[in-house]
Amino acid sequence: MIFTCTLNPSIDYILSVAEFQYGGLNRGTDPSYFPGGKGINVSRILTRLNIPSTALGFTGGFTGAFIEQTLQDEGVDTDFVHVSDATRINLKLKGAKETEINGPGATITKEETEHFLDQLDHLTCDDYLVLAGSLPQDLPDDFYLQIVKRLREKSVKLVLDTSSEALKKMVGEPLFLAKPNHHELGELFDVEITSKQQAIHYAKQLHDSGVKHVIISMGGDGAIYLHNHTLYQAQVPKGTVINTVGAGDSTVAGFLAGLERGYKPVDAFRLAVASGSATAFTKDLAEKKDMETLFELVDVEVTDF
Numbered sequence: 001m002i003f004t005c006t007l008n009p010s011i012d013y014i015l016s017v018a019e020f021q022y023g024g025l026n027r028g029t030d031p032s033y034f035p036g037g038k039g040i041n042v043s044r045i046l047t048r049l050n051i052p053s054t055a056l057g058f059t060g061g062f063t064g065a066f067i068e069q070t071l072q073d074e075g076v077d078t079d080f081v082h083v084s085d086a087t088r089i090n091l092k093l094k095g096a097k098e099t100e101i102n103g104p105g106a107t108i109t110k111e112e113t114e115h116f117l118d119q120l121d122h123l124t125c126d127d128y129l130v131l132a133g134s135l136p137q138d139l140p141d142d143f144y145l146q147i148v149k150r151l152r153e154k155s156v157k158l159v160l161d162t163s164s165e166a167l168k169k170m171v172g173e174p175l176f177l178a179k180p181n182h183h184e185l186g187e188l189f190d191v192e193i194t195s196k197q198q199a200i201h202y203a204k205q206l207h208d209s210g211v212k213h214v215i216i217s218m219g220g221d222g223a224i225y226l227h228n229h230t231l232y233q234a235q236v237p238k239g240t241v242i243n244t245v246g247a248g249d250s251t252v253a254g255f256l257a258g259l260e261r262g263y264k265p266v267d268a269f270r271l272a273v274a275s276g277s278a279t280a281f282t283k284d285l286a287e288k289k290d291m292e293t294l295f296e297l298v299d300v301e302v303t304d305f
């Protein structure tokens with residue numbers, strides 16, 4: 001079973017603003033809102049690809065209730081710990097450029113944290129645990145590391161998609177999959193990554209640190225994937241970009257769905273890129289038929305290293 005963990009979920013409130021005026025009154029158009037947060041997005045895409053998962057994490061208040069109701073309506077299994085503070089709302093402004101304002105997240109108490117950790121004790125070596133997104137402000141930077149240590153004996157397959165200090169703290173841990181984008185990879189090694197060659201160089205270092213499958217997504221420049229001394233490079237399929245929020249999460253979900261379907265690594269990677277791009281080409285997350293159509297259009301170059 002795949003468990004996704006979203007410690008800091010959100011409602012993603014998407015609004016178009018033709019010309020954003022900093023410090024002025026802006027009138028938005030075309031509003032929409034979706035349940036968000038990286039693990040939740042992974043679970044939503046997995047459900048669309050007919051792969052079961054359970055979404056774990058913290059939800060609270062009217063915003064948390066909206067998230068749970070929407071997920072339930074979509075057929076996503078959830079087992080959130082309910083907290084007394086309200087889940088955040090993240091603002092995504094669409095204009096000439098995409099601007100995002102992500103809130104700090106709800107207050108989480110010690111008891112709520114303990115309740116969440118106790119849930120993880122049921123996981124086994126047959127399970128995946130996707131640790132995705134930022135940590136709410138009250139949890140320490142090494143909270144993901146604490147989870148990994150707690151689960152070490154059980155050999156749960158750990159998937160990591162996070163950034164900043166939370167990512168740095170995990171280097172050297174035996175992870176099943178890590179999927180930073182190239183900015184997050186650069187942040188990890190204190191460099192700015194501006195080319196695919198540079199991304200490959202640092203991706204190898206991440207792979208060598210004990211990550212079995214490393215995917216580096218590079219937005220419209222495609223993605224690279226390293227596994228078992230093989231380098232896979234994909235270009236993105238052609239399409240009109242509408243909303244890239246959740247594209248990286250869709251990449252993670254597409255890859256796991258591919259593995260669950262029994263695909264070879266190269267095809268799991270193709271489904272990952274197709275899912276990321278299908279989400280970039282739609283307002284909300286991608287639909288199954290779009291991911292499967294794009295899957296046929298993703299070419300992958302394979303070399304040994």
Ligand SMILES: Nc1ncnc2c1ncn2[C@@H]1O[C@H](COP(=O)(O)OP(=O)(O)O)[C@@H](O)[C@H]1O
Pocket residue numbers: 180181182217218219220221222223236237241244245246247248249251272273274275276277278280
């Ligand atoms: N402009 C784009 N055109 C086509 N596909 C895109 C575009 N931006 C993102 N994607 C797809 O989504 C994936 C993840 O995007 P990226 O922006 O790298 O991740 P994140 O959302 O984690 O920052 C890419 O590998 C690609 O498949």
Ligand SMILES: O=P(O)(O)OC[C@H]1O[C@](O)(COP(=O)(O)O)[C@@H](O)[C@@H]1O
Pocket residue numbers: 008010011012035036037038039041090102132133134135244245246247248249250
């Ligand atoms: O936890 P963070 O880093 O603030 O990110 C949360 C945001 O990331 C998202 O999960 C989207 O992530 P990606 O665009 O990286 O796939 C949004 O749904 C959410 O608003």
